[in-house]
Amino acid sequence: MKAKHQKIKSIFLILILFLITTSPILLSALQKNFAIRVACVGDSITYGAKIEDNFLNSYPAQLQLFLGSDYLVGNFGASGYTLQKSGNFPYWNHPAFQESSAFQPNIVLIMLGTNDTKPYNWTGTENFLADYRELIAHYRSLKSQPQIYLMTPATIFPESFKPANGYKMQADVADLVSNAVKELGEEEHLPVIDVHAYTRTHPEYFLLDGVHPDAYGAKAIARLTFEALRENESSFQK
Structure with a gap:
């Protein structure tokens, strides 16, 4: 047999x-x-900005390779966009938001918050979490009833790479955002993939500009995500 x-x-x-x-x-x-559909929701780090051949080397593209043909990974990253509705470019207003919903995913990976750390976008943890809860509720309401994973934003390295200063992102606020995401995961009983903690010890992945990972960094994020999905595989079988 x-x-x-x-x-x-x-x-x-x-x-x-x-x-x-x-x-x-x-x-x-x-x-x-027939495949298990995975929606990667996020900003430029998800999209793969600055990465050569991002169609092949972004973290969602490399996650597809790790997961194999039983999965279909969709990249719904929107460069420069925020989780907060009060931000200068809210993810809610980008076509990727509607597209990620129409995709009817079985798994949703949310990695937003990096652009929220800019001084003119950051309005505090309370407002950030209020909009995050609403985003979670939206994806929970989809017909496909996806398993949702929260991903903390990557570490920012403005002190090491001056180009990062031009983006005006605040590394200390990224720390606050990451802690808030982890607390939200506990509150909402959702798994959290701690990209922030992992990348903190890998500045070599961010040599492009201190904010965006290169192809090797994207692969590391994809591997970290793959391992987290494998740990919970039984909970999202289609």
């Missing part, structure tokens, strides 16, 4: 490989119908 199962699995893998190499459009259609 075990040998038969292995044979079926081998045939399936060969079929998937054939589809990838001969008909990407057909594979995409199959994924949309």
Whole structure:
């Protein structure tokens, strides 16, 4: 029986490989119908700004490689956008917000907050969390009833890389945001992927400008996310 199962699995893998190499459009259609859909909600770090060939090297693209063909990962990153509705560019107003909802994801990964740390955007933890709770409620209301993961924003390194100063993001506020996200995760009983704590010890990933990770940094974030998803795999099987 075990040998038969292995044979079926081998045939399936060969079929998937054939589809990838001969008909990407057909594979995409199959994924949309049968794959576990993962929506990566975020800002420029999710989008993959500054990364060469971000279509291939952004963290969502590399997460797709880690997860394999049973998953379809959508990149809904919006460069420069905030979680707070009072921010200069609220994520709520970007087409990616509507697109991430229409995607009807089985898993939602939220990594917003970096642009909220700018002096003219930051209005305090209370306002930030109020809008975050509303965002969580929105995704919970989707027909697909997704498992939601909160991701703390990456560490900012303005003291090491002067280009980061031009973005006017505040590293100390990023610390506040990260702590708030972790507390919100406990409050809402949602898993938290602590990107902030992980990247704090890896400034080498942010040599581009002190804010955006390079392809290696994006891969590290993808791996961290992959490991977190694997730990909770049984809870989001479609």
